[in-house]
Amino acid sequence: MAALDLPDGTARAAFAAVGADPDAFADAVTQQYTDALSAIGVSGKVMQAPIASVGPRSVVFRAKPSVSTLMRKLKDVHQRDASMPLLGAHVLLVISGNAHGVGVRALRAQHIDPVALADAAEQILAGHPRV
Numbered sequence: 001m002a003a004l005d006l007p008d009g010t011a012r013a014a015f016a017a018v019g020a021d022p023d024a025f026a027d028a029v030t031q032q033y034t035d036a037l038s039a040i041g042v043s044g045k046v047m048q049a050p051i052a053s054v055g056p057r058s059v060v061f062r063a064k065p066s067v068s069t070l071m072r073k074l075k076d077v078h079q080r081d082a083s084m085p086l087l088g089a090h091v092l093l094v095i096s097g098n099a100h101g102v103g104v105r106a107l108r109a110q111h112i113d114p115v116a117l118a119d120a121a122e123q124i125l126a127g128h129p130r131v
Helices: 010-017 022-039 065-079 088-097 102-109 114-126
Strands: none
């Protein structure tokens, strides 16, 4: 979702290129979580437990495996043409290329073809200025 708020505007442009509303994506993601919780019998508003302060940590941050995979794929996609900065369209390429996950499920729930969105992102990247 953060890719849609990046100042480069490439993710929003890709959504527009396929006739999709980028502002509806956040709701589609939320709905995916709601549906997943409903599938296991949790319904209604789920209250989040308060977050306790744990103080300073002396270990290196370790992201969830799904986040680590996303970052690795994002690096790989960006390295195909490192002459441009990392852009929102790069993030869409990664999300669109996933077979599973909340992001690609949210795209499908919005009736967005992930392949068409990836093609639009590629076209936008092809026309983006290099550094």
